[in-house]
Amino acid sequence: MVTAAPVKTKYEAVIGLETHCQLSTATKIFCSCSTEFGSEPNHNVCPICMGMPGVLPVLNETVLEYAVKAGTALNCKISDYSKFDRKQYFYPDLPKNYQVSQFDLPIAEHGWLEIELIDEDGNPNRKRIGITRLHMEEDAGKLVHGGSDRLSGSTHSLADYNRAGVPLAEIVSEPDIRTGQEAAEYAQEMRRILRYLGVCDGNMQEGSMRCDVNISVRPVGQAEFGTKVEIKNMNSFNAIGRAIDYEIERQIEVIESGGTIAQETRLWEEGSQRTISMRLKEGSSDYRYFPEPDLTPIEVPPEKLAQWKSELPELPAQKRHRYEADFGLSAYDVRNLTDDRAIAEFFEATLAAGAPAKQSANWIMGDITGYLKSEKLEIGAIALTPEALTELILLIENNTISSKIAKDLLPELLTQGGSPKALVEAKGLTQISDTSALDSLIDELLLAHPTELEQYRGGKTKLQGFFVGQLMKKTGGRADPKLANQLLLKKLAG
Numbered sequence: 001m002v003t004a005a006p007v008k009t010k011y012e013a014v015i016g017l018e019t020h021c022q023l024s025t026a027t028k029i030f031c032s033c034s035t036e037f038g039s040e041p042n043h044n045v046c047p048i049c050m051g052m053p054g055v056l057p058v059l060n061e062t063v064l065e066y067a068v069k070a071g072t073a074l075n076c077k078i079s080d081y082s083k084f085d086r087k088q089y090f091y092p093d094l095p096k097n098y099q100v101s102q103f104d105l106p107i108a109e110h111g112w113l114e115i116e117l118i119d120e121d122g123n124p125n126r127k128r129i130g131i132t133r134l135h136m137e138e139d140a141g142k143l144v145h146g147g148s149d150r151l152s153g154s155t156h157s158l159a160d161y162n163r164a165g166v167p168l169a170e171i172v173s174e175p176d177i178r179t180g181q182e183a184a185e186y187a188q189e190m191r192r193i194l195r196y197l198g199v200c201d202g203n204m205q206e207g208s209m210r211c212d213v214n215i216s217v218r219p220v221g222q223a224e225f226g227t228k229v230e231i232k233n234m235n236s237f238n239a240i241g242r243a244i245d246y247e248i249e250r251q252i253e254v255i256e257s258g259g260t261i262a263q264e265t266r267l268w269e270e271g272s273q274r275t276i277s278m279r280l281k282e283g284s285s286d287y288r289y290f291p292e293p294d295l296t297p298i299e300v301p302p303e304k305l306a307q308w309k310s311e312l313p314e315l316p317a318q319k320r321h322r323y324e325a326d327f328g329l330s331a332y333d334v335r336n337l338t339d340d341r342a343i344a345e346f347f348e349a350t351l352a353a354g355a356p357a358k359q360s361a362n363w364i365m366g367d368i369t370g371y372l373k374s375e376k377l378e379i380g381a382i383a384l385t386p387e388a389l390t391e392l393i394l395l396i397e398n399n400t401i402s403s404k405i406a407k408d409l410l411p412e413l414l415t416q417g418g419s420p421k422a423l424v425e426a427k428g429l430t431q432i433s434d435t436s437a438l439d440s441l442i443d444e445l446l447l448a449h450p451t452e453l454e455q456y457r458g459g460k461t462k463l464q465g466f467f468v469g470q471l472m473k474k475t476g477g478r479a480d481p482k483l484a485n486q487l488l489l490k491k492l493a494g
Contacts, residue, residue, distance in 0.1 A: 009220070010219060010220060011217045011218065011219055011220060011248075011252050011255075012178060012217065012218060012219075012220050013177075013178055013179065013215060013216070013217050013244070013248045014175045014178070014215070014216050014217070014218060014225055014226065015175065015177035015178065015179075015182075015183055015213060015214065015215045015244060016132075016172070016173045016174060016175040016176075016177065016213075016214045016215075017172075017173045017177065017183060017186060017187065017211055017212070017213055017214070018170060018171070018172050018173075018211070018212040018213075018214065019170070019171045019172075019173075019187065019190055019209065019210070019211050019212075020139075020168050020169075020170050020209070020210045020211075020212075021070070021168060021169045021170075021171065021190075021194055021199075021200040021202070021208070021209050022035075022139065022166055022167070022168055022200060022201075022207070022208040022209070023062075023063055023066045023067070023167040023168065023169055023199055023200055024066070024198065024199055024200055024201055025060055025062045025063055025066065025167055026062075027060060028044075028049055028060065028138070028165035028166055028167060029057075029059070029060050029063050029100075029136070029137075029138050029165055029166070029167035029168075030048055030049070030057030030058060030059065030060065030100065030138065030165060030295075031046050031048035031049050031057065031058070031165060032046070033045060033046050033048075033049055033165065035166050035167075037206050037208075039162055041144075041158070041160040041162060042159075042160060042161055042162060043162060044162045045161050045162065045164070048165070049095075049138075049161065049164050049165030050095045050161060050164070051095040051096030051097075056294050057100065057294055057295060059084075059295060059298070060167065063136060063167040064107070064136070064298065064300070065308055066167075066169070066197075066199035066200075067107050067108065067134065067135075067136050067169050068107065068108070068300060068305065068308050069197050069199060069308050069309075069311070069312060070108075070134060070169055070171070070193075070194060070197060070199055070200075071107060071108025071111065071134045072108075072308070072309050072312060073193050073196075073197055073312055073315055074108070074111040074112070074113055074131050074134065074171070074193065075111040075112050075113070075131070076108035076109055076110060076111030076131055076133075076134055077108065077109055077110050077111070078107065078108050078300060078305060079105060079106065079107055079108065079109065079298075080299065080300075081105065081297060081298070081299055082102060082105045082106060082107045082135075082297065082298045083102065083105050083291055083292070083295075083297040083298065084100050084101070084102055084136075084291075084292040084295045084298075085100075085101055085102060085103040085104075085289045085290060085291055085292055086098045086099070086100060086101075086289065086290055086291075086292050087099045087100075087101045087103070087137075087287045087289055088286075088287050088288045088289075089140075089287065091140060092143060092157075092159060093140045093141035093142055093143050093159055093161075093164070094140040094141065094164065095141065095161055095164055099137060099138060099140065100137065100138050100292055100295070101135065101136075101137035101138070101170075102135035102136055102137065103289040104289075105297075106133045106134060106135035106136075107134060107135060107136055107298065108133065108134040108135075109132065109133045109134075110130075110131070110132075110133075111130070111131035111134070112128045112129060112130050112131055113128070113129055113131065113186070113189055113190065113193065113317075114126055114127070114128055114129075114189070114317045115127050115128075115129055115182060115185045115186050115189050116185070116189075116317070116320065116331070116335070117181065117182070117185055118331055118332060118335065122330055122331055122332055123331060124320075124331040124335075127176075127182070128176075129173055129174065129176045129177060129182075129186050130173065130174030130176050131171060131172070131173055131174065132172040132173065132174050133171075133172050134169055134170070134171045134172075135169070135170055136167065136168070136169060136170075137167075137168050137170055138164070138165045138166070138167065138168065139163050139164065139165065139166040139167075139168050140163065140164060141159055141160055141161040141162070141163050141164040142159075142160045142161075142162070142163050143157050143158070143159055143160075144157065144158045144159075144160060145157045163207075169199075169200070171190065173186065175214070175225070179244070179245075180240065180241035180242065180243070180244035180245040180248075181241055183213060183240050183241065183244050184237040184238065184240045184241040187209075187211050187237055187240055188237050189316065189317075190209075191209055192316040192338075192339060193315055193316060194209075195340070195341060196313055196315055196316060196341045197312065197313070204235050204236060204237075205235060211234055211240055212230055212231065212232050213230065213231040213234070213240065213243065213244060213247075214228050214229070214230050215228070215229055215230075215231065215244060215247050215248070215251075216228045216229065216251070216261070217248060217251045217252055217255070226251070226261060227260075227261040227262070227263050228263060229247065229251070229261065229262075229263065229264055229265075229266055229275075230264070230265045230266065231243050231244070231247060231265075231266050231267070231268055231275055232265060232266070232267055232268070232278065233267040233268050233269075234268050239268060239270060242268075242273060243268040243275060246273065246274055246275060247266070247275050250274075250275065262277075262280070263280065264277055264278070264279065264280050265277075265278045265279050265280075266278055313341070316338045316339070319334070319337075319338040319344055320334045320335065320338050323337065323338065327351075327357035327358075327361075328357070328358075329357060329358065329361060333358075333361050333365065336365045336369075337361055337364065337365065340379070342378060342379050342380055343364065343369075343379050346364065346379050346386055347360060347361065347364055349386035349387075350364070350386040350389050350390050350393075352386070353386055353387045353389075353390035354390050354394070355389065355390040355393045355394065356393070356397070359393050359396075359397070360389070360390075360393065363389060363392075363393065364389075367407060367410055368382070368384070368389075368410075368414070371410075371411075371414055382414050382415075383413065383414060383415055383416055383417030383418075384410075384413045384414050384417060385417065388413060388417065388418070388419065388420055391419060391420045391421055392406055392409070392410075392413065392420040393406075395420055395421060395424060399431055399433055399480055400421075400424065400430060400431055401424055401429055401430065401431050401478075402431055402477060402478070402479070402480070402481055403481075404472070404477045404481075405424070405429050405431070405477050405478065406420075408477065409423055409424070409429075429476075429478060430478065431478050431479070431480050432475055432478045432479050432480060433480040433483060435483065435487065438479060438480070438483060438484055438487050439487060439491075441471065441474060441475065441479070442471065442484075442487055442488055442491050443491070444474075445467065445470055445471055445474060446467075446491060446492075449466075449467070449470070452466060452467070453492070456492055457492070457493075457494060464488070464489070464492065467488055467492065468484070468485065468488065471484055471488060472484075
């Protein structure tokens with residue numbers, strides 16, 4: 001008898017992401033208004049971004065530069081010829097009632113990025129996710145809902161157009177993603193790449209990076225896609241994964257119960273951990289695209305394209321591969337070290353100063369990162385330099401100080417800076433590695449604790465830790481741990 005497969009294994013999800021990334025330019029895409037976040041409502045506006053009659057937009061060249069660099073980093077083909085289009089988009093937060101975007105001739109197409117998931121054994125599983133296109137467009141404004149009119153008692157909405165005209169790169173993936181975990185990792189890797197380039201800060205809380213998910217399910221083995229549902233309103237990578245996992249279950253239940261999946265836009269409701277219907281999904285024909293008559297087509301000069309490509313940094317995936325190959329670090333280590341470009345550069349500067357890779361990684365991922373998180377700082381804000389960290393590590397390596405002393409010194413080095421070696425000498429913290437000196441200290445210790453010594457020799461060997469602690473206390477943590485343990489064990493044995 002063949003047992004029926006569980007419902008979950010009968011279906012697979014087909015997932016694609018549309019990622020809207022706010023480009024980190026000082027001014028908007030078609031005018032000179034500031035893109036500063038948090039300004040007073042309707043302060044960063046002008047006739048151009050407000051869509052007044054008779055105004056003419058002018059493309060911000062830095063927007064084009066950032067779009068080309070992002071497209072190149074995502075392994076896309078940069079178009080020889082692209083153009084802007086008008087997308088009819090009737091929303092109250094879009095003052096022109098159309099959005100200037102790119103339709104059939106985007107700036108970049110046919111790329112990919114690599115995601116990496118770490119399995120239970122700590123091994124990396126890598127997968128390429130295709131990039132369909134990257135195009136430039138302007139953002140809409142923002143509606144603020146709430147409050148009530150004192151006369152009528154009705155609620156109202158206010159429109160803030162500061163964000164209208166802020167430059168966006170919309171990046172559309174191929175439907176190559178199969179799980180919520182893969183989707184969350186895709187979004188995180190996208191943010192890593194854009195941050196490395198310096199073209200987007202990736203701050204999801206401020207709306208600098210927004211992800212919409214397109215998801216359908218189909219029976220395993222079926223080539224045809226199921227009906228696609230779009231999910232909006234996700235402001236974290238965890239929310240992306242949870243929303244997808246919920247939606248997969250919801251769609252499977254609808255199909256299994258004989259229902260039909262509606263092509264619609266749904267919102268992720270964080271409080272109830274579910275998706276809810278928002279509206280029926282528009283098709284591209286609903287937008288009635290046509291070429292933007294006020295902007296000329298775009299042709300990137302070959303010399304400018306070569307210059308922008310030459311300015312790209314080493315990207316996160318390249319660093320991960322190199323760190324594993326050159327330094328023998330684990331997939332977990334390299335993932336943490338390369339997540340932030342500034343931390344990766346601090347690590348590399350530490351190695352260049354002469355520190356061993358594994359010890360450098362441990363200090364940076366451990367105590368230093370812990371301090372950064374607790375103080376909400378970037379690594380560039382600490383007083384400790386890569387050269388000073390190297391000096392500290394080498395003091396441990398050559399047995400001048402113990403790891404405990406180094407950890408005790410670290411807070412001062414992080415806030416005040418300076419030379420670890422000079423600090424050790426000034427505080428008299430040099431490690432005690434003289435055998436005769438340690439022998440004498442251990443003898444005094446055993447004489448001071450006869451009861452514990454008798455219990456140890458009677459079989460309570462766990463008291464070794466007690467004696468080690470007392471010795472470290474007696475020496476202010478300066479005893480060479482390895483030598484002290486050897487001598488202590490010998491004397492405890494009698």
